[in-house]
Amino acid sequence: MSLVCRATTVAAFGLLTVMVPAARAVVAVPSIYEGGFVGELRLYKVRHGESLIEIARKFDLGYNGIRDANRGVDPILPKPGTVVTIPSAWIPPTAWERPCIVVNLAELRLFYFPHRGDGIITFPIGIGDEGTDTPVGRFVITEKIVNPYWHVPESIRRKRPQLPAVVAPGARNPLGRHALRLSRPDILIHGTNRPWGIGRRSSHGCLRLYSEDIANLFEMAQKGMPVWVINQPVKIGAKGGRIFVEFHCQSSDTVGVGDILQLMADRGMLHLIDMGKLVRAYYENKGYPVEITWNERK
Structure with a gap:
């Protein structure tokens, strides 16, 4: 495969x-x-100056995936020459309908299920931190947004009062260049300006993808498409x-x-x-x- x-x-x-x-x-x-299961496991030899975070990005993995597959390896300063496992194999979660998106919070990964007979596409994600957990349930995509404005929630502005009420598109915008709004309006699937947050509980409830991944998903996803969020x-x-x-x-x-x-x-x-x-x-x-x-x- x-x-x-x-x-x-x-x-x-x-x-x-x-x-x-x-x-x-x-x-x-x-x-x-x-x-x-789908995909395959790989082996990779760490090069001088590489961290597991950089290796994860190279193979489109999240931090949790590369860390869990290589317990005992220093994720920041792995010894050059160390052979690590690249966990690019998965048992996809159940898709109750097609086409649809299934997000499994437990593994911090999103699966796109196209029409039957086509291949499954999967991306690592960042999810809501403790206290701002990403909600589970069935939602639908209600809006596709290019260059979204970030309307800063009041809960975040109380902690960071220096932030403006609205952040325009650009390098400082944590939503990146693409966003998919769900039927629960406060939850988005979007890009990020902090790629090290992929594979971590790093958001206030939204689902974050690498910039290149959300661009691909944005092209495939359509308004009205179901999104299942499970644990x-x-x-x-x-x-x-x-x-x-x-x-x-x-x-x-x-x-x-x-x-x-x-x-x-x-x-x-x-x-x-x-x-x-x-x-x-x-x-x-x-x-x-x-x-x-x-x-x-x-």
Whole structure:
């Protein structure tokens, strides 16, 4: 399956998804499709003077993705010559309708699902910080804006009174050059003038993309298109008797190994899982698909 720079395009997939029944989640019945996961993992040798943040930008990843895949590597001053994992493989979340956009807050990533039969395109994002969390739910795109003005919320001006009421388009505007307004008017999908905030909880509720990524998404997205915002820290892919799991668990997430085992048992697939591999993947929490298939089936 092919990957392209900046907009990662992947072909049809199959997955079994776990929706977390918590207040922050959009709950849905899990589905199973053939295909397992999309994309591929890569290896990269760190060059002199590179940080993981710069490497993430090079491969269109967010800070969280490169950090989680390479625990133990200094993200600011990695040793030159260190071989790091480029986590450019994903189990996409469920798309309940097409075309649509699905944002998974747990992995800080946006997925664009075009009409059936076309490839999926995915981008890293920045999301709302604690206390200004990005809301979950189903929304629609109501407006496409080029060179948006930033109307500074009163909550931000109270903390930063030096800011004007309105910031014109330009280098100082945190919305970048493109914005998509959702049916909840205070939430935008937009660019950024602070690319290091991608892959972090770095906004006041909006969804931020690299400037080149929002330009691509802006061309594909249309008014009226559904946008699903979910919080799905665990995803499971299945293909040809092989099982893959992808964890993006934080301390506040309640999903655990037991939930996954129950889900697999309900679908008659428990015999396919290696318990040791599942537990190890859970604790390592690397943020990319890991195979947990029981291999001793002869």
